[in-house]
Amino acid sequence: MKERLNKDGLTEKEFLERYKPGDYERPSVTVDMLLFTVNNKPKTDYKKLAEKELQILLIKRKDHPYLGHWAIPGGFVDIDEGISTAVYRELKEETNIENVYMEQLCTWGDDVKRDPRMRVISVSHMALVPSDNLKPQAGDDADEVAWFSVKKNVTKSTETEIEYEVILTNEEKDITIGYKVIDKFVKNGVIKTIETEIEPLLWSKDRLAFDHYKIINLAIDRLRNKIEYTPIAFNLVPEKFTLTQLQQVYETILGIEFTPTNFRRKVSKYVIKDDEMLTGAGHRPASLFRYNGCI
Amino acid sequence: MKERLNKDGLTEKEFLERYKPGDYERPSVTVDMLLFTVNNKPKTDYKKLAEKELQILLIKRKDHPYLGHWAIPGGFVDIDEGISTAVYRELKEETNIENVYMEQLCTWGDDVKRDPRMRVISVSHMALVPSDNLKPQAGDDADEVAWFSVKKNVTKSTETEIEYEVILTNEEKDITIGYKVIDKFVKNGVIKTIETEIEPLLWSKDRLAFDHYKIINLAIDRLRNKIEYTPIAFNLVPEKFTLTQLQQVYETILGIEFTPTNFRRKVSKYVIKDDEMLTGAGHRPASLFRYNGCI
DNA sequence: GCAATAGTGTCTTTTAGACATTATGTG
DNA sequence: CACATAATGTCTAAAAGACACTATTGC
Numbered sequence: 001m002k003e004r005l006n007k008d009g010l011t012e013k014e015f016l017e018r019y020k021p022g023d024y025e026r027p028s029v030t031v032d033m034l035l036f037t038v039n040n041k042p043k044t045d046y047k048k049l050a051e052k053e054l055q056i057l058l059i060k061r062k063d064h065p066y067l068g069h070w071a072i073p074g075g076f077v078d079i080d081e082g083i084s085t086a087v088y089r090e091l092k093e094e095t096n097i098e099n100v101y102m103e104q105l106c107t108w109g110d111d112v113k114r115d116p117r118m119r120v121i122s123v124s125h126m127a128l129v130p131s132d133n134l135k136p137q138a139g140d141d142a143d144e145v146a147w148f149s150v151k152k153n154v155t156k157s158t159e160t161e162i163e164y165e166v167i168l169t170n171e172e173k174d175i176t177i178g179y180k181v182i183d184k185f186v187k188n189g190v191i192k193t194i195e196t197e198i199e200p201l202l203w204s205k206d207r208l209a210f211d212h213y214k215i216i217n218l219a220i221d222r223l224r225n226k227i228e229y230t231p232i233a234f235n236l237v238p239e240k241f242t243l244t245q246l247q248q249v250y251e252t253i254l255g256i257e258f259t260p261t262n263f264r265r266k267v268s269k270y271v272i273k274d275d276e277m278l279t280g281a282g283h284r285p286a287s288l289f290r291y292n293g294c295i
Numbered sequence: 296m297k298e299r300l301n302k303d304g305l306t307e308k309e310f311l312e313r314y315k316p317g318d319y320e321r322p323s324v325t326v327d328m329l330l331f332t333v334n335n336k337p338k339t340d341y342k343k344l345a346e347k348e349l350q351i352l353l354i355k356r357k358d359h360p361y362l363g364h365w366a367i368p369g370g371f372v373d374i375d376e377g378i379s380t381a382v383y384r385e386l387k388e389e390t391n392i393e394n395v396y397m398e399q400l401c402t403w404g405d406d407v408k409r410d411p412r413m414r415v416i417s418v419s420h421m422a423l424v425p426s427d428n429l430k431p432q433a434g435d436d437a438d439e440v441a442w443f444s445v446k447k448n449v450t451k452s453t454e455t456e457i458e459y460e461v462i463l464t465n466e467e468k469d470i471t472i473g474y475k476v477i478d479k480f481v482k483n484g485v486i487k488t489i490e491t492e493i494e495p496l497l498w499s500k501d502r503l504a505f506d507h508y509k510i511i512n513l514a515i516d517r518l519r520n521k522i523e524y525t526p527i528a529f530n531l532v533p534e535k536f537t538l539t540q541l542q543q544v545y546e547t548i549l550g551i552e553f554t555p556t557n558f559r560r561k562v563s564k565y566v567i568k569d570d571e572m573l574t575g576a577g578h579r580p581a582s583l584f585r586y587n588g589c590i
Numbered sequence: 591g592c593a594a595t596a597g598t599g600t601c602t603t604t605t606a607g608a609c610a611t612t613a614t615g616t617g
Numbered sequence: 618c619a620c621a622t623a624a625t626g627t628c629t630a631a632a633a634g635a636c637a638c639t640a641t642t643g644c
Contacts, residue, residue: 006358015359021413025374026321029404029416047594047643063301064310079320079414082405107402107418109324110377118316119374121324123402123416185588194590229524244595261598262634283595284641293480295489342616342621539622556625557607578622579614 027109027119031087032074032212034105034124034219035095038236038249039131039147047282049244052252053149055131056168056216057095058208060144065116066209070148070168070177072216074122087125095145097134101235102127105219114211124215126222128235146170148177152220153255160185165201166217168208178204179213227253231270234291240274242286243267270294322404322414326382327369327507329400329419329514330390333531333544334426334442342577344539347547350426350442351463351511352390353503360411361504365443365463365472367511369417382420390440392429396530397422400514409506419510421517423530441465443472447515448550455480460496461512463503473499474508522548526565529586535569537581538562565589 003011010018035057040050058070073094077086084102091097102125108114109121148168156163164181178201186195198213208216226232227250236249247263258266271289279285298306305313330352335345353365368389372381379397386392397420403409404416443463451458459476473496481490493508503511521527522545531544542558553561566584574580 004362006362010359012359012362016411019412021323024371027324027372027374028316029322029324045594049595064305064307067299067301067307076319077322077404077416079322080407082407083402083416084405104401106399107378109372109418110379112375112377116311117314121372121378121416121418123404185590187588242596259635260596261600261636264597265633279642281595282643283593284597284643286596293482295480340621344622537623554608555623556609556627559624560606574615576622577616578620579616579624581623 025119027121028115029077029083030074030120030122031077031083031090032072032122032124032215033087033091033102033127034072034216035091035097035100035127035129036150036219036223036236037129037131037134037147038252039149049248049281052248054151054220054252055147056150056219058146058148058168059094060146061209069207069209070146070175071209072124072212073145074124077123083123087127091127097127097129100127100129101232105215105222108211108215111211124219126219128232130236130238132238146173148175150216150220152181152217155180166198166213166220168216175206176204177206177208179217181217224254231291231295234270240276240288240290242278243271243289244286246271246289320414322416323410324372324378325369325415325417326372326378326385327367327417327419327510328382328386328397328422329367329511330386330392330395330422330424331445331514331518331531332424332426332429332442333547334444344543344576347543348444349446349515349547351445351514353441353443353463354389355439355441356504364502364504365441365470366504367419367507368440369419372418378418382422386422392422392424395422395424396527400510400517403506403510406506419514421514423527425531425533427533441468443470445511445515447476447512450475461493461508461515463511470501471499472501472503474512476512518548526586526590529565535571535583535585537573538566538584539581541566541584 005011006015037055038052039055041053043050057073059073061067061069061071073090075086075090075093077083081089087102088098091100105124105126107121107123112119114120114122148170151167152164154162155165161182161184164183166179166181168177169175179198180201182197184195184197186193196214196217198217200207223232233246233249233253237245243264244260246267247258247260250263251257270292272292274288274290276288277285278288300306301310332350333347334350335347338345352368354368356362356364356366368385370381370385370388372378376384382397383393386395400419400421402416402418407414409415443465446462447459449457450460456477456479459478461474461476463472464470474493475496477492479490479492481488491509491512493512495502518527528541528544528548532540538559539555541562542553542555545558546552565587567587569583569585571583572580573583
């Protein structure tokens with residue numbers, strides 16, 4: 001096969017040998033990871049089940065910009081490092097967690113001043129872990145690492161817009177970070193599209209760093225959406241789980257309650273019963289189940 | 296409120312004034328756009344409806360690397376240009392199309408050698424346009440611009456994997472580009488994940504540039520997925536459309552057929568009847584409908 | 591025995607699929 | 618009038634929701 005030449009009469013090999021990347025300025029590329037888990041709240045009664053809450057791991061920034069603000073963990077992508085590799089490396093460095101489910105969320109780069117230092121494009125990822133065996137530890141870029149409970153509730157709903165409150169809380173440290181989210185249905189020619197506006201709640205003293213409140217808001221929506229039509233929830237329970245535990249994960253994320261019978265029917269296609277039982281809970285023991293791998 | 300100082304005793308303002316971006320190498324960031332439409336094939340019978348096909352716009356590269364190969368249009372993101380702005384700019388430059396529905400697909404950057412010239416991270420986007428009033432025109436980076444019909448069909452299906460053929464064809468230019476896709480269900484600890492392998496079909500002489508075959512494959516999946524639970528399909532029909540036209544869009548993308556009654560019931564929540572009718576089609580005229588904007 | 595959760599059976603409602611039938615234009 | 622599509626009515630099957638009821642544990 002005859003090698004094709006370009007307009008300068010060069011073969012591909014010659015072209016690449018002589019290729020000099022332009023000296024135009026390039027953006028920095030970072031990865032962000034939103035690590036979610038569904039955690040048990042402390043038991044209030046020996047025989048009652050623990051309530052669950054959706055939690056996200058945040059770090060406290062120890063340098064400018066946004067010094068002292070809480071932020072999503074992340075870091076720069078090396079020039080010779082794949083994006084996923086960078087995310088797993090950062091996750092390991094900042095939280096000592098490995099082997100988790102992770103998916104790409106969105107790439108943020110419309111606002112060229114989202115980082116006041118320089119142009120930064122950030123590829124955000126969502127990771128899901130079961131709440132057992134979690135020992136996050138602070139890394140280089142952070143004073144502290146902490147789990148924050150995440151709540152997103154509808155506060156107003158009209159024909160043209162829905163208003164939510166997104167509240168992040170860490171009770172131990174007595175921190176509450178709140179944002180108001182308004183999803184507006186905007187006529188965009190023929191098609192209506194959703195435009196999201198986010199601003200801090202008036203009473204909320206604390207703020208998240210950068211545009212991280214937008215990323216968290218998107219992640220919650222994505223999580224709620226994907227749990228409905230994918231088996232993503234199995235990443236939030238241990239290998240062996242009771243159906244009630246699984247139900248609590250769904251209820252916690254979606255903010256609704258299921259009838260046990262109907263929930264069991266719904267997930268029955270995706271689970272297989274294990275031999276073991278979960279005893280010692282102050283009431284009838286529950287069978288343990290495992291995900292059967294169906295999609 | 297007392298201004299916080301960092302470890303060097305600097306305020307945020309001082310920090311930013313003195314901040315020098317590191318001289319580490321940065322990746323180039325590009326945007327790719329997969330422009331899809333559902334087009335009418337030529338009529339074979341005056342009274343029969345035109346068959347439809349999913350089409351994607353490709354450009355023929357006129358320089359190395361991949362000189363002469365067909366590729367997804369795209370280009371570099373300027374240092375002071377938002378990502379969406381860059382996509383709309385490129386779309387306008389390369390195809391003269393504006394005001395289209397667009398969404399981010401995925402960011403490609405795991406393979407650091409996906410572009411042989413340098414490290415390139417590419418943010419791919421999917422745009423949808425109705426097939427009327429489309430006059431793409433070649434821009435600077437391309438010899439030619441052409442629509443290719445896109446087909447993705449299951450060729451084999453077992454418990455552990457599904458095999459597809461993705462075929463891109465342009466009849467006018469007599470080009471057929473074919474890939475074999477295998478989605479494997481891989482045990483990943485407890486959870487099974489899907490791993491996708493793609494390779495050119497043996498008989499396929501032509502190839503797509505870079506890793507663009509992977510991007511197109513993902514876009515088809517995303518489109519098929521999202522058409523099921525979002526009103527995305529209305530971006531592929533004109534402002535006023537008949538229900539059969541809408542049905543054909545669904546059938547073309549999903550590769551299945553609907554019963555008219557059931558399809559009408561399914562979309563009835565999302566359309567409003569217009570006063571106008573579509574006449575002159577060789578059979579009973581059809582009412583025109585419009586999208587009502589519900590989500 | 592009591593409280594709390596585990597687990598099953600079944601009725602109802604809603605949604606989705608199949609298919610027959612009538613309507614209305616063009617050539 | 619023939620043909621092809623438009624549009625509606627209705628029967629059936631499947632999925633989702635509601636709820637009553639029994640089972641089993643720790644204390």
